[in-house]
Amino acid sequence: MINISNETIFVKDQISRCEDIDELKEVVLPMIQDQKNLWQKKINEIVSESPLSKKVFAEKCHVSRVMLDKWLKGSIPRDREKFIEVALVAGYDLPETNKLLTRYGRYSELYSKTLGDCVAIYVIKNEPPETRSEKYDEILEKINAETLNIEGSDSPDISTEIVNQKLYEVRNEDALQRFIIENSNVFSKAYSKLFAAVNMFIAANYTENVEKLSLGQGWSSSLKHTVYEIKNGTWHPNRNKIISLGIHLSMTHEEVDELLQLAHMEPLYSKNTFEGLIMFALDSAEMEGRLRPDSHFETNQNSSENYFDPDDLLRYTLDIFREFDDPEVKDFLKELEGINDE
Amino acid sequence: MSEISCNKLLVLESGRIKEYNLDEKPRWTVGRQTEDNHPDISVSLKTVSREQGVFEMKDGIWFYTDLNSLNGTYLNGKKINAGFDGRRSPKIMDDSFTLVFGSGDSFYLSGFLIFAVFLKKDYDEDWRIYDITNRNDFVVNDGNINFELKDLGLYAFKRTLDGMFLVSNNILFLKGNLNLFQKK
Numbered sequence: 001m002i003n004i005s006n007e008t009i010f011v012k013d014q015i016s017r018c019e020d021i022d023e024l025k026e027v028v029l030p031m032i033q034d035q036k037n038l039w040q041k042k043i044n045e046i047v048s049e050s051p052l053s054k055k056v057f058a059e060k061c062h063v064s065r066v067m068l069d070k071w072l073k074g075s076i077p078r079d080r081e082k083f084i085e086v087a088l089v090a091g092y093d094l095p096e097t098n099k100l101l102t103r104y105g106r107y108s109e110l111y112s113k114t115l116g117d118c119v120a121i122y123v124i125k126n127e128p129p130e131t132r133s134e135k136y137d138e139i140l141e142k143i144n145a146e147t148l149n150i151e152g153s154d155s156p157d158i159s160t161e162i163v164n165q166k167l168y169e170v171r172n173e174d175a176l177q178r179f180i181i182e183n184s185n186v187f188s189k190a191y192s193k194l195f196a197a198v199n200m201f202i203a204a205n206y207t208e209n210v211e212k213l214s215l216g217q218g219w220s221s222s223l224k225h226t227v228y229e230i231k232n233g234t235w236h237p238n239r240n241k242i243i244s245l246g247i248h249l250s251m252t253h254e255e256v257d258e259l260l261q262l263a264h265m266e267p268l269y270s271k272n273t274f275e276g277l278i279m280f281a282l283d284s285a286e287m288e289g290r291l292r293p294d295s296h297f298e299t300n301q302n303s304s305e306n307y308f309d310p311d312d313l314l315r316y317t318l319d320i321f322r323e324f325d326d327p328e329v330k331d332f333l334k335e336l337e338g339i340n341d342e
Numbered sequence: 343m344s345e346i347s348c349n350k351l352l353v354l355e356s357g358r359i360k361e362y363n364l365d366e367k368p369r370w371t372v373g374r375q376t377e378d379n380h381p382d383i384s385v386s387l388k389t390v391s392r393e394q395g396v397f398e399m400k401d402g403i404w405f406y407t408d409l410n411s412l413n414g415t416y417l418n419g420k421k422i423n424a425g426f427d428g429r430r431s432p433k434i435m436d437d438s439f440t441l442v443f444g445s446g447d448s449f450y451l452s453g454f455l456i457f458a459v460f461l462k463k464d465y466d467e468d469w470r471i472y473d474i475t476n477r478n479d480f481v482v483n484d485g486n487i488n489f490e491l492k493d494l495g496l497y498a499f500k501r502t503l504d505g506m507f508l509v510s511n512n513i514l515f516l517k518g519n520l521n522l523f524q525k526k
Contacts, residue, residue, distance in 0.1 A: 193434055196403035203400065204407055204430035233401070254423055255431060262434075 012270035016283045021320055024280050035272035036328070039104045040074035046090045047072065060133045061085045076328070078240060080107040084120050088136055091129025094121065106272065107239065108264040112163045114190040115180065116140065121167055122176050139173065143180060158186055191237060194262035198230045201249060206310075213310055217248055218338040237263035243278055244335050250313040253282035274328045281317040290316060343465050343518060345504075349404050349435075350461040351397065354497065354510045355385050359469060364404060370397040372443065385456050389413050390444035398432070404460070405432040406441065416442040437462035438501045457497040457510065465505075465517045472514040472522050481523050482507050482516070488523075 011028065018024040047068070050057055058068040062085060077083060083105040087097035097120070098109040110117040119139050123132045163186060170176050180187070202210050214224055223244060229235035242263055246256035256278075257267035268282075269275045290312050314336065321333045349364040362383055364370060373381035373394045383397075391411035398405050407430050408415040408422045415422045417433055418440055438459065445455035474480050474491055482489040484502040491509060494500070498509045505518025514522060 192401065193403055196401035196405075197432070197434055200398070200400040200403075200405050200432045201430075204432050250429065252423060252431070258434075 008270055011276070012279070015270055015276055015279050018280055018284070021280075021323055024277075025323075028276065028280075029273060035104075035106065035269075035274075036074040036076060039076050040072070042100070042104050043071045043086070046086065050090060052089070057089060060089045077105070079238065080105060081116065083107060084110070084116070085133065085136075088120065088123065088133040091132065092124070094124055097124060102266065106266055106269050106275075108266065111160070111190070111264050112167045113160055113186050114264070115143065115187045118167060118180065118187070119143070119176070122170060125168065126171060139176065143177070158183070191235070191263065192233065194237060194259060195230050195233050195235070197259060197262055198227075198245065201251070201255070202227070205249070213248070217311055217314055219248060220335060220338040223248065223335070223338070237265070239263075239265055240332060240335065243268070243275075244332070247278075247281075247314055247317050247336065250310055251282075252286055253279060256282065273324075273326055274332060277320060277324065277329060278317070281313075281320050285313050285316050343467055343504075346464045346466055348461060348464050349399075350464055351383065352459045352461060352508065353383060353385065354457045354508070355387065357510060357513050359508070359515060364397055364399070368399040372396065374444075385443065387444050387454060387456055389446060389454050390456055394443050397435070400432075404435040406435055406460075407432040411444075413444045413446040416440075416445065421447070435460040438499060438506075440497075440499050442497070455497070459499045459508065461506075463501075467517060469508075469515040469517055472516070473512060474509070474514045474522075475512045477509075477512070479525050480514070481525060482514070482520055483523055484520050 014028045015024070018028055047054060047057055052060070054068055055065055058065045061068070061082060063071075063082070071077065077086075080101065083101050084097070087100045090096075092100065094110065101107045101109055110121050112118050112121055119136055123136045123139070127135045163183065166179060166183075170179050206213055210227065214227070223241065226235060226238075226241050226245065239260065242259050242265070243256060245251075246259060251259070253268065260267055268279050270279060318333070318336055321329055321336065324330075351362040351364055351370075353360045353362065360383075362370065367382075370383055371381040371393070372383040372390075373379060373385075373392045374388065374390045375381065375384035375386060376392060379392045381393075389412075391409070391413070393409045394411045395406055395408045395415055398407065406415070406417070409430075422433060423431060438461070441458040441460070443456040443458065472480075477491040480491045482491065482500075484505055487502070489500060489502075489507075491514070494509050496509075496511055500507055502518070502520060505516070505520035507517070507520055508515040516522060
């Protein structure tokens, strides 16, 4: 877990105290040390210290040279996988990789109970720095869904400590293959609580109307696909999609944080402009008692007291985001407006 | 003594434990029993709402949802924010999670409450029950560690490596490899 500094707690507290968007702009945002600056400094340091050309570095990270240039200008990769690939190409050890993930990406540390992370931990511990990236790709390609015995999902949970301990004893690829097969049940359940939580939230609040909601709010096809994959238990969590889903489903700050934690990610982070705005929107909406039962949408409770406007939080967040001229904020605005179909 | 995987709810009322094996069906209502209201998990305490909450299983995971009850539900000592008006905020249940029904905001002071514990692990033996009226005099020991009962609240649940105990006011319930000792 990340140690949350006093400054972070202070900024979070200041966000929750802001009474309006002007106060947020004037008082709090200048205090926020933009995550982009941190990342920009770090990725420039990594690339300049690497013996690889930018072209090769980009290829090994499976991105275009143009994308690498964007990173170097401060654009933060949206995918946790990219942070892992950068760490592998940079030849980072486990603590350095975890620091890159948590401090610069706001993602969770490597987690041995997910397949990709398990392979990453193995290559970091057992492969020389210069071949880690290729070996990681090679092993993941070999292990397909058939390797995993999804049917064993009823067996009891094994603690992360035990999985870590067993993984650290794995010394070669054959042993890794055996380890993965033996623990396939663990990998298939890595996000089962997250999926169940989203499905339960939808069932409790929308029943059959989630489709109606998605049409009414104009969800992006990628967000609709996310819900489809969650229903089928096949989604690989993405931080911004979780936040987007939370806003579209009118979740509270606490509920969004719970989903992030079930995805093995850190809660919303106040020292980042984009997430600071999300926190402000969620906290203010709750304080202002938005989503009063005065709308036209009926929940599954069939009670006259159970009416609320399912679009209120989305509208409220959109209004806040539209006041900011920041590339990351604008990017997420597209997602909220249903335009962003990457 | 052997360990059993389960999804079970222990409910403490008037110094007695009621056990509900949640795996018997996917949905259990919680509330105060009245002439025309018969919840699956029924209590008689008046501060508990008739429709207090519901336990539901989804995709193999158990959830508890407070149904905007008058005096609310506390989960692990924190009041469940039932969400925006008319919303439902299901909470995932895990082993040793404690729930308090009907206490209102004076949770830590009030004795008028229903204490419940969600279990994913149980032992195939009966509870051993002790009077701990002078609780400062007692400790629970697991062979290595002493658990001072004076340090625990009026209601508390503790799981150890191979045992568990529950404190309800002046009564102690024990299971597994644990023993109660009176301090000299």
